[in-house]
Each structure stands twice: as C-alpha cells, then as structure tokens.
Amino acid sequence: MSRELNAWALVPARGGSKSIPRKNLVMLAGRPLLDYGVCAAQASGRLERIVCSTDDDAIAARASQLGIEVVHRPATLATDDAKVADAARDFLASEARQGRGVPDILVLIQPTSPFLQPTDLARLLDAISADRAARSGQTVARCPHNHHAWNQREFTDGRVRFRYASERRVAYNKQAKLANFVFGNLIATRADALMAGEDFFAEPSVGVEIAAPYDFDLDVAGDVAIAEALIAAGLVNLSHLNHN
Secondary structure (H helix, E strand, C coil): CCCCCCEEEEEECCCCCCCCCCHHHCEECCEEHHHHHHHHHHHHCCCCEEEEEECCHHHHHHHHHCCCEEEECCHHHCCCCCCHHHHHHHHHHHHHHCCCCCCCEEEECCCCCCCCCHHHHHHHHHHHHHCCCCCEEEEEEECCHHHCHHHCEEEECCEEEECCHHHHHHCCCHHHCCCCEEEEEEEEEEHHHHHCCCCCCCCCEEEEECCCCCCCCCCCHHHHHHHHHHHHCCCCCCHHHHHC
C-alpha cells in the first residue's frame, strides 16, 4: 500500500496582469478571485502548508486574511515572462536553505481556476501516491467536439482549410474521434522533479478526469461575467467557500 505523500501548495499570485489589472483580486460573485482556490485547498484537508508567492502587498494582505502563509517573490520572478516553475524552485530552495526541508509534492493552486474542488485535489494526490513512477499529476477535462484537434482549421490569406484533413475525413463525427483532453484546473509535481529542473508537467504524469465547467479558466475581463453566470445558475459547487 502506498503511503500518503507530504504535500504543500503554492499559490502564484503576482500583482501584474495585462488582461485584467490586478486580476488575482478581481471580485467574483462578491469575493476576491484569490479566495476560491485557497478555500478549496484548505477544505481538502490534505495540505501541510499553503503558501502564497506574490510581489504585491494587497495580495499578500488578502492571503494573510485567508490564513495562509506569504512569501515575497523576487522582482525577477514576477515579470510577464517569468516561469511559475522558476518561482517554485526559488521557494523550495529557500525552504531547504533555512532547514525546513521540502515536501514530497508541490501542488500549484492557480487563482485563475476558481472552480477547483477539494475532492479533486484529494483524488489527484491519491493518484500520484498510488503511482510511484509518476513525476507529476494533473486534472484533465474532455475536449469539446468543436475544439477537437481534427476539427481545427487553418485560416491564411482569407482561405480556410482543415489542419488535419485526412484524419477528419475518417472521423468526421463525434463518435468516431479519439477522445482528446485539455488541462483541467490543477497540477501537482514531485518537489525533486522541480528541483532537478523539470517543469510542473514532469513526465510521466498521472491524470484525474474532471467535468466541465470545473475546468473553467478566468483569463480576460469577459470571463468574470461568464463565471458569475455559472455560479448564479448553480452549475458549480462552491460550498467550501461558506467555511471561510
């Protein structure tokens, strides 16, 4: 029987955002966006530590109000081009230098995935724990038929053609296509893989399937209205928010 792995969560929440100014604090159905993933992580009961990595004082203050730890992210790791994996490595190296050790697993809680479910986080940790060869694990959702790779088009000089024309001729309807998946809402990676220079999607990576609309990604201003409509319609379970 596999042992339960020691898991920490890192919440990457820098202050800069081009699509939505200070996106991580934008109000969604009456609460800052930051709250959603943090509350789900807390409700999972599976994380030894939850740490917000930020360069922004207001985000740091909100994270503290939610009862999680805050670490200051260096300016060089808070730019538009900075990789989250580099920020994670910087955090893990700092913890190791200070004698606090590192976890078995680092879970990335992205504020732009507001519909993360505590049970899915637990399922993912169980999947990684059960597969000793796995370097990471991720939630995945089935790709909608119209977005399937074999339905994608090229559009050049006013002309449209199927990018994968031969595959689509064989599998033009939904039933004939191989199932494709997109990223869901959560990635968890072995700390030693990150510290060895691998990214969060280190392979082999185990998967846990989730259903739409829990894979929703809030990226641009219009997404706030869409997310609020999903919440208002009762299409997502956010009961874990009531405990914070």
